[in-house]
Amino acid sequence: MAHQQRSVERRRGTSPEGTAARQELLLRSAIAVVGESGMRGLTHRAVDRAAGMPEGTCSVYYRTRLALLTALGSFVAAALHADVRALGAELPSPTDDAGVDRAVSATTQMLLRWSEHPDLIVTMSELVLEAARTPSLSEPIIAWRSDLIEVVDGIVCRTEQPGARLRAEAIVAALDGVVLSALLATSKSDRPAYLRRMVTLVLRGIIDADLHEYKLN
Template sequence: MSARRRVARKRSHQTPEGTAARQELLLRSAIAVVGRSGMRGLTHRAVDREAGMPEGTCSVYYRTRLALLTALSGFVAAALHADVRSLGASLPSPTGDDGIDLAIDATIQMLMRWSESPDLIVTMSELSLEAGRTPSLSEPIVAWRTNLTDIVENIVCRTEKSAARLRAEAIVASLDGVVLNGLLATSAAERPAYLRSMVTLVLRAIGDADLEDYGLSH
């Protein structure tokens, strides 16, 4: 199941039964709030309204703003992490250009799925910035980014280039900008072609770069 389907908002006139179901609806609703209003708009009351729940429900499960942000960080990271694991499982075993091309295609498809959930991407971006100010929020975000970097490093290793980890870290940082800019600067119709060209360029350029030209150690 893709990240988009896991976090897609499901409005209902009935309050879900069970703690886990209610918490999931609240966190989905929090993503919608952040996607629309930014982190400043994320309040317990706004989440309750978005979820169609009685006022005060969110504060019952997440008593403080920090508790809500902590739960939201884990929820968003878990949704994206599942896609990263799926990408890793789909990587072809052969080395050479054919294997690399298939890996690039798999990465593009993953990022295209993410771009179909703009609220999710905006929320992760906002949480990443917030984690810089609140270190306790960083653990799930760092974990999923590390896993993504591991996957990209595996792709880079297929090129038999040096400093695969350094290249992977540069690629992940670049792809952050590509995904976010794709949401801001392109229409939904233009986005697939944009992502395909940008992801291919980033992966190939960084993967093929001669690090000695930049004074970077191997």
């Protein structure tokens, strides 16, 4: 999430060089707008103001609100997608309790990085809701979530528990709530301990659940 770790630049009277640089600035500024004002506050004019660019700039690159939302969804999903791939690459094979502990630690670190950028998390949450109303926005969101499910599925499979895919989907759904609750229910200093507790409970609880008891397998 390297490009998300930089703060939104507010360049009054100047413009970054090149189309790609301007588009990135506009989309990072759109994240800041959604984080502050919600999806209702996302307008071309608000993005221009947040980016410190002349009025009308955003509409040059994204002529309609749907075009802006589509680009924003792809941009945010790409940031999360990169982190998920990095998580998959660094995970050990959790064939025992120590392996699961390392998986918990790696997952916690990823969620901590996400929680350091609350505007990003708020924007993705808003985009998920928007995609439920506008299916054309769903493709990048589905793609990064599918990647995360695949990574978690790999963790569960290596524990040799049945119903790995179902467990993985349940874990990812639960982690959505964990990230949001970490932003709402904790201070920044308490967040690492909170996330580790929640990730441990979610991963171990769902991995160890008896699916037959719930008639899910």
